[in-house]
Amino acid sequence: MTGIAPSPEEAMPAVRGTLKAQAPLAPLVWFKAGGAAQWLFEPKDAEDLADFLRLSDPSIPVMALGLGSNLIVRDGGVPGVVVRLGKPFAKVEQMDAVTLRCGGGASGILVSSTARDAGIGGLEFLRSIPGTVGGFVRMNGGAYGRETCDILVECEVVLRSGERVTLPLDALGYTYRHSTLPEDAVVVSALFRGVSGEPAAIQAEMDRIAAAREESQPLRSKTGGSTFKNPAGHKAWALVDEAGCRGLKLGGAQISEKHTNFLLNLGDATSADIEALGEEVRRRVREKSGIELEWEIQRVGEKK
16 A cells, blocks of 8 residues: 555544545455555545535545445555445435436446335346346446436436536446546435336346356356456457467466456455456457457556
């Protein structure tokens, strides 16, 4: 953590949630690797978050953290403030026959299960994404032919200035796994709209998706989900496989033999191992096919 430790004279605003200095992030991310946050803030509610951002030094960087499933935290740690939305932001409320208001910290499993119980179809794909609403909205998360842009009506975000704004779907500039949200904005809630459906049929679709994931993905490993975006007209996993990378190892990291678009921490990998393996895969794919793979996993923080 050289160079980003909080100094004693750094004054942070008072909070009603929790604010910790030098907080380890490895336990909070799926890879179970990486350094610490200079500050880790878990706000009590959206107002607490807004007040903190408004009163803190605007030069201090801010990053939101959900379940840490699609994230490499580099070994040198993350400077500034990492905002983690906990239980106060994990609520899902039915607004009308086909619409849910979902907290930014609510998981895809909670959202899809709540939708099922309410007879709301079209949100089943969220069952398969190991993340939270805030991440879905920011990255236009999707799977099995559906994306967040298909169900989002609007979202509420807290900007780095502390201003709370509601943004409609067309303000987010969605493309494949990308939005134009400012990097330091924090999504605190979203309004999702589905279609009327029968709970039994919705559950059947969720079961189908769960079974497909179980069959094809290394779900019980220290991983980060899909590593690379699918290039237009191609599947990332197939390009990786064709480049001879199935099972490839570097340090304590490995390309999954079950699904070649998944990186694995075999137990003692550093984040440097994991990221370097990903870069080696990109190099080999580029040499083999001439295609430049883009990272889907977010990489944050400083190298050690």
